[in-house]
Amino acid sequence: MKIIKTIAAVKKETRKLKGKTFGFVPTMGCLHQGHLSLMEQSLRENDVTVVSIFVNPTQFAPNEDLDSYPRDLKKDEKSLKELGVDILFFPDVKEIYPGGYSTYVQVEELYKVLCGKSRPTHFRGVTTVVLKLFNIVAPDNAYFGSKDAQQAVIIKKMALDLNLDVTIKALPIVRDTDGLALSSRNTYLSGPQREAALCLPKALRKAEELIAAGLEDAAQIKTEIVKELQQSKLVEIDYVEIVSLNSLKTYERSEGTMDIDVNNTLVAAAVKLGKTRLIDNFILGEI
Amino acid sequence: MKIIKTIAAVKKETRKLKGKTFGFVPTMGCLHQGHLSLMEQSLRENDVTVVSIFVNPTQFAPNEDLDSYPRDLKKDEKSLKELGVDILFFPDVKEIYPGGYSTYVQVEELYKVLCGKSRPTHFRGVTTVVLKLFNIVAPDNAYFGSKDAQQAVIIKKMALDLNLDVTIKALPIVRDTDGLALSSRNTYLSGPQREAALCLPKALRKAEELIAAGLEDAAQIKTEIVKELQQSKLVEIDYVEIVSLNSLKTYERSEGTMDIDVNNTLVAAAVKLGKTRLIDNFILGEI
Numbered sequence: 001m002k003i004i005k006t007i008a009a010v011k012k013e014t015r016k017l018k019g020k021t022f023g024f025v026p027t028m029g030c031l032h033q034g035h036l037s038l039m040e041q042s043l044r045e046n047d048v049t050v051v052s053i054f055v056n057p058t059q060f061a062p063n064e065d066l067d068s069y070p071r072d073l074k075k076d077e078k079s080l081k082e083l084g085v086d087i088l089f090f091p092d093v094k095e096i097y098p099g100g101y102s103t104y105v106q107v108e109e110l111y112k113v114l115c116g117k118s119r120p121t122h123f124r125g126v127t128t129v130v131l132k133l134f135n136i137v138a139p140d141n142a143y144f145g146s147k148d149a150q151q152a153v154i155i156k157k158m159a160l161d162l163n164l165d166v167t168i169k170a171l172p173i174v175r176d177t178d179g180l181a182l183s184s185r186n187t188y189l190s191g192p193q194r195e196a197a198l199c200l201p202k203a204l205r206k207a208e209e210l211i212a213a214g215l216e217d218a219a220q221i222k223t224e225i226v227k228e229l230q231q232s233k234l235v236e237i238d239y240v241e242i243v244s245l246n247s248l249k250t251y252e253r254s255e256g257t258m259d260i261d262v263n264n265t266l267v268a269a270a271v272k273l274g275k276t277r278l279i280d281n282f283i284l285g286e287i
Numbered sequence: 288m289k290i291i292k293t294i295a296a297v298k299k300e301t302r303k304l305k306g307k308t309f310g311f312v313p314t315m316g317c318l319h320q321g322h323l324s325l326m327e328q329s330l331r332e333n334d335v336t337v338v339s340i341f342v343n344p345t346q347f348a349p350n351e352d353l354d355s356y357p358r359d360l361k362k363d364e365k366s367l368k369e370l371g372v373d374i375l376f377f378p379d380v381k382e383i384y385p386g387g388y389s390t391y392v393q394v395e396e397l398y399k400v401l402c403g404k405s406r407p408t409h410f411r412g413v414t415t416v417v418l419k420l421f422n423i424v425a426p427d428n429a430y431f432g433s434k435d436a437q438q439a440v441i442i443k444k445m446a447l448d449l450n451l452d453v454t455i456k457a458l459p460i461v462r463d464t465d466g467l468a469l470s471s472r473n474t475y476l477s478g479p480q481r482e483a484a485l486c487l488p489k490a491l492r493k494a495e496e497l498i499a500a501g502l503e504d505a506a507q508i509k510t511e512i513v514k515e516l517q518q519s520k521l522v523e524i525d526y527v528e529i530v531s532l533n534s535l536k537t538y539e540r541s542e543g544t545m546d547i548d549v550n551n552t553l554v555a556a557a558v559k560l561g562k563t564r565l566i567d568n569f570i571l572g573e574i
Contacts, residue, residue: 011450102394132449161390
């Protein structure tokens, strides 16, 4: 595996292999099986797989966990080598955002809802760095996890709107044996918090079962999830939202119905346990 | 010359010629010798030259001249064929901005000054459409006129920040025999307005001469230009600005000096004659 730190070197390396197909997995490191499943898929579908590890400052607000975000390069390197990843791009912050950096990309509307409500500058940072990384790596396919469903929807929309040559693929959430969605931020949780966090996947699983059994009213589904999340005193609800998958619009009573479209719906929730914010969701349809 | 109306067809056409160098000149049509000089340069420097004609709605404010902007496709087509341009991309508005279009690119700070003061949404529209066109055409070199100096500076910054593979080239202003900078909007001017408009290049030429003779104080240079522009009652000044070329920052007395950097300065002015807004400038240094 080649480890590359500069943009110029990545461009040189990827451009000289023109004709090969490139798969790309952008990450912030501290890799877990959710990330690795993306790379495995990329390795299956492309001649060359490029992974980036970059804790992107522009997607963190000043009060968020940029400094404490978990980093473990040695372990990540080992995982990537074992998988057979071809290139690891591991740039410094100054390489990505040199002095005087000024250009930002925004997907209007989609960035404001769900996680964007409590993190209003987050997705601008995500789309900007992902667009830059796409321009640097020039991939044919790029892989994103569905735990960050809003992120995948937004990036897919950006790629469509900006006429990029990359295909965006959103792969299923990978869960721990107890059901908790894998996340680098799970390492922040204390024992009791970890225990309490399980109400998140449990609430969503229950909602999924209710829908499978025929419940279609968005308000009722939401109520069931909220009820479940309120079982634990350690859990503070950030949001529970049931939205149309690609527009991220909530179902409105004013449209005559609050029945969900069972082929195009995202049911998503975010909770806080102490300072740690966790998200989870399930998708009816395909991003 | 191939005339292409769809994004898919341009991509197919340009991607199949991989290995060749591509020059690209994005325009809004109604081509004059200023545009043609860009194409001539592209034809000299590249294997294939692509020109786009697209009157871009997102760079016009609702009160501006989108509907009346001059269009003359037959004449443009003839000019492009005679020059030897290889591909004309001439898309519909719906092809570039399909329903639900949402993604915008902004170069912070640079978009707010000079023309951006009276046209606050203008450069967001320009950077967005130019980025889209770059992604569609995938050029090695792209050519812009220096009459729109701020546009060229902003696009160069966008290309740098977003790690694009395109080289931005800003070519000199082309003027009519009487000195007026060529512009598609010159067709809006009445006889007396056209006559009055000449004070714009005249004022700038005078300032250039004063600088050549040793005048370096930005405030004094500005005063001289304003004095000249105030000669005509038909001319209303929008702005006269003397700024650092690449940052577009005005020279501030608080920095201890208002002396200009004679190797990195843009002297720019915009005036209105009736409803018609004209811009002109001269550059010390290189964009």
